[in-house]
Amino acid sequence: MEIKVMKNIMHANDRLAEENRNYFKSKGIKAVNIMASPGSGKTSVIIKLIQAFGDRANVAVVEGDIASSIDAEKIDKLGNPVIQINTGGGCHLDANMIKSAAVSLRLKDGAILFIENVGNLVCPSSFDLGEGIKMVIASVPEGHDKPYKYTSMFELADVVVLNKTDLMPYIDFDKDSFYKGVKALNEKAEIIEVSCKTGEGISKLADWMLNVQVSHNQSV
Ligand SMILES: Nc1nc2c(ncn2[C@@H]2O[C@H](COP(=O)(O)OP(=O)(O)O)[C@@H](O)[C@H]2O)c(=O)[nH]1
Ligand SMILES: [Mg+2]
DSSP: HHHHHHHHHHHHHHHHHOOOOOHHHHTOOEEEEEOOOOOSSSSHHHHHHHHHHHOOEEEEEEEEEEOOOOHHHHHHHTOOEEEEEEEETTTTOOHHHHHHHHHTTOOTTEEEEEEOOOSOOGGGGGOOOOHHHHHHEEEEOOTHHHHSSHHHHTTTOOOOEEEGGGGGSOOOOOOOHHHHHHHOTTTOOOOEEOOTTTTTTHEEEEHHHHHHHOOOOOOO
């Protein structure tokens, strides 16, 4: 009985995600599902990318958090359209939340929609939002073993951002092991190293984001 209920929830989510995907496709919107641990730098990366794009892209943002509007306020200060979704304890965003947010944001054709998912490396990977790009952010202080422990997150990523490279001298972070862990799961994932503190690597990530072709096929 319980299994049936779970299946129904997933089925409903997948149907809505497909509607979102078709909507994004029809408007040429790049929707980017950003998944990572709390504190890895999701909001910082979004802010740095908005600044790096300048007038090369229209960017809107969905901020997902269990509580508070702290992150949305940071985006609002930049002047970009933003919606905060509070899940009230829920560990991930779902397709229905994104559907409502996309309507309210009045997205422009060709826009980039950054979706900052709730911070954790487990649940968000199971819920398709209809996004075209999955970005996983790992940060140096979390350690190089995360791809080995949170496999499904890294398996599905189109781009893996390794943030906080400025902290490399202070942390025992084995970069070879990190790269091997990601590549063993996902040969195609682009890995881009950045530091939101120094700005290193941000222009490379911005260029990748602007140039990448979105397949608009479900990959969850
Ligand atoms: N040293 C360093 N700190 C960073 C970097 N990126 C983010 N931070 C800091 O890490 C903390 C969490 O960043 P935030 O973007 O809020 O992470 P989020 O919870 O994933 O959205 C903040 O104090 C940021 O200033 C970085 O590249 N280097
Ligand atoms: Mg954040």
